[in-house]
Structures are given as C-alpha cells and as structure tokens.
Amino acid sequence: MLTEIAAARDAALAEIDAAPSLDELSALASRLTGKRGRLATLKSGLGALASVEEKKRAGQAVNEALAAVSAALDARRSSLAADALAERVARERLDLTEVTAVPGRGHAHLVTQAWERLEDVFVGLGFRIAEGPEVETDWHNFEALNMGEGHPARGEFDTLFLDHVAPGGAPGSTVLRTHTSPVQIRTMLQQRPPIFIVAPGRVFRRDTPDATHMPVFHQIEGLVVDRDITMADLAGTIEAFTKAFFGAEFTSRLRPSYFPFTEPSAEFDIQRPNGEWIELGGCGMVHPNVLRAGGLDPEEWSGFAFGFGIDRMAKERHGVEDLREMYSDDLRFVRQF
Ligand code: PHE
Numbered sequence: 001m002l003t004e005i006a007a008a009r010d011a012a013l014a015e016i017d018a019a020p021s022l023d024e025l026s027a028l029a030s031r032l033t034g035k036r037g038r039l040a041t042l043k044s045g046l047g048a049l050a051s052v053e054e055k056k057r058a059g060q061a062v063n064e065a066l067a068a069v070s071a072a073l074d075a076r077r078s079s080l081a082a083d084a085l086a087e088r089v090a091r092e093r094l095d096l097t098e099v100t101a102v103p104g105r106g107h108a109h110l111v112t113q114a115w116e117r118l119e120d121v122f123v124g125l126g127f128r129i130a131e132g133p134e135v136e137t138d139w140h141n142f143e144a145l146n147m148g149e150g151h152p153a154r155g156e157f158d159t160l161f162l163d164h165v166a167p168g169g170a171p172g173s174t175v176l177r178t179h180t181s182p183v184q185i186r187t188m189l190q191q192r193p194p195i196f197i198v199a200p201g202r203v204f205r206r207d208t209p210d211a212t213h214m215p216v217f218h219q220i221e222g223l224v225v226d227r228d229i230t231m232a233d234l235a236g237t238i239e240a241f242t243k244a245f246f247g248a249e250f251t252s253r254l255r256p257s258y259f260p261f262t263e264p265s266a267e268f269d270i271q272r273p274n275g276e277w278i279e280l281g282g283c284g285m286v287h288p289n290v291l292r293a294g295g296l297d298p299e300e301w302s303g304f305a306f307g308f309g310i311d312r313m314a315k316e317r318h319g320v321e322d323l324r325e326m327y328s329d330d331l332r333f334v335r336q337f
C-alpha cells in the first residue's frame with residue numbers, strides 16, 4: 001500500500017511539473033485531487049487494510065501525498081502565471097524607437113531665454129519679480145499713468161479694446177494692456193515702499209506684423225520707489241544692468257524724451273563695443289500724478305521707472321533680421337538658439 005501511495009504521488013508530481021499551461025494545470029488539478037483521483041481511491045481503500053497500525057500509517061502517507069500534490073499545484077500555478085504575464089508584457093511592449101529616433105530634449109524659446117536671463121540679472125541687482133493681468137482696465141493702462149481721456153499719447157498705443165464691460169466700468173474700458181506700465185500702479189496699490197520690482201510680460205498693440213513689429217510682444221517694466229530716489233539712481237541702475245546683462249564692454253546713455261507717466265523722461269540706449277548705439281527703451285522719474293494714483297504722497301516718496309521690449313532686445317542680441325521669424329514655428333530657426 002505505501003509503495004502504491006508513493007508511486008501515485010510521484011506520478012502526480014511529474015504530471016504537475018510537465019503541465020504546459022494554466023488551463024491544463026487546472027484540468028489536471030481537478031483530476032488529481034478529485035474524488036476519482038488515484039490518491040482519493042487509495043484513501044477510500046484504507047478500510048480494507050488488516051491492522052489498525054497499517055491503516056494509521058497508510059492514512060498518514062495518503063494525507064501527506066495529497067498535501068504535497070496540492071503544494072506542487074500552487075507552486076506550478078504561480079510559476080505559470082508569472083510566465084504568462086512576462087510573455088504578455090513582452091508581446092504588448094511598444095517599440096518607440098522610431099518616434100524617439102532623434103534623442104535629446106528641446107529648449108526654451110529665444111524670447112523665454114531672454115526673459116529668464118533678464119529676471120536673473122535684475123534679481124541679482126536686488127529687484128523682485130511682479131506681475132499684472134494681460135487684460136486691463138482703461139484706468140490702470142492709461143488714466144492712472146497720467147493719460148486721461150483724450151490724452152494724445154493714447155493714440156500712439158494702437159490699443160485693442162475688448163467687448164467685455166468690467167463691473168462699474170464703461171463700455172470700451174477693458175483693454176489688452178499696451179505696455180507693462182500698469183503693473184507700476186498695481187504694485188504701488190499693493191505694497192508700501194521701498195519698492196524694487198521688475199515686471200516682465202506680454203503686451204498687445206493693433207499693429208500689422210512686419211520686420212520690427214508684432215501685435216503681441218513682450219516688455220519688462222522696472223519700478224523703484226523709496227525716499228530720496230534721484231535721476232542718478234536711475235542712470236546708475238541702467239548702467240549696472242547694461243554691464244551685467246550685455247557685458248562689461250557695453251555702456252549706456254540717457255537721451256531726453258517724453259512719456260506722460262515720467263518727468264523728466266528719457267530714452268536709454270546701449271553702446272556696443274564697436275561704438276554702435278542701440279535704442280533700448282524708455283525711462284524717467286515717476287510722475288507725481290502716478291505716485292498719487294498709486295496711493296503715495298509725492299512729497300514723501302520718489303522713484304524711477306523704465307520699460308523696454310524683450311523681443312526687440314533678443315533680436316538685437318542675436319542679429320535676427322525679422323521679428324516675425326521668432327514666431328514662425330520654423331524649427332530650423334528656433335534650433336539655432
Ligand atoms: N511704457 C513705455 C512704452 O511702452 C515705456 C516706459 C516705461 C517709459 C516706463 C518710461 C517708463 O513705450
């Protein structure tokens with residue numbers, strides 16, 4: 001009897017080991033452990049054994065054999081399942097080599113690069129970054145900047161108006177900001193001096209695109225308000241910026257000009273090492289009316305502001321001939337920078 005049990009167990013284990021798939025294994029399992037299985041048959045034949053001692057030993061042997069079979073079934077089941085999963089993963093693997101045939105990451109656009117470097121340089125000079133909305137009120141964009149209704153300077157901005165009417169606003173008083181200067185007003189209304197901020201951002205004008213104009217472009221605004229700020233601080237800051245951004249061989253100058261929101265006002269130019277001058281932007285001492293609109297007493301506070309085009313600057317810096325190329329999505333252009 002014991003030899004028969006051992007033989008039945010070994011045959012079962014060999015079959016389990018050889019089961020080629022999960023389906024076949026489960027058929028095998030019901031055959032081996034079911035009532036009609038060889039071990040079950042042997043078990044029910046135990047009663048015919050002569051002595052109690054024999055019954056006991058044979059019974060224990062059958063139970064051990066059944067336990068061994070069921071352990072072997074479990075082990076085979078998990079190994080077949082692991083094989084099946086590995087095979088499925090291999091079968092469904094996506095081969096992306098074609099799509100990523102040109103490895104490598106992209107990079108920031110020329111204008112973004114200039115924008116980020118400007119921020120770095122100004123933060124290095126002690127400025128904070130400020131922000132304002134691209135959709136502005138007439139008040140922030142013009143009125144508070146000393147350009148009341150009917151001010152001739154408004155006409156120079158080629159403003160894009162929105163149909164949207166702000167709560168409490170008159171029709172036609174919502175605009176796409178034409179410059180970053182409204183951020184001066186928003187900053188003054190938000191925080192007390194000392195104020196040292198730059199505000200880079202997108203601005204809009206109703207211009208037909210050509211080599212030097214885009215209807216959407218970028219400016220960076222600077223504003224300093226504190227006690228006893230003078231024109232010398234403005235000139236010194238512009239010069240420090242010029243050297244930090246363009247290099248020690250560059251220098252700057254201010255030329256008298258006019259802006260409604262600064263008094264006195266100037267244009268600032270930078271000089272290349274080869275002696276050539278490039279116009280960069282506008283600047284001046286913050287007009288008393290602008291300080292008042294920002295909630296500050298001009299007797300107590302003074303400040304300077306400046307603003308210039310980021311795209312224009314990137315264009316000059318890299319010798320790009322046509323501004324439109326910067327936005328053409330032509331990768332051959334973009335990849336050069
Ligand atoms: N906002 C002006 C422009 O867009 C530039 C400027 C900013 C001039 C700040 C003076 C002071 O042309």
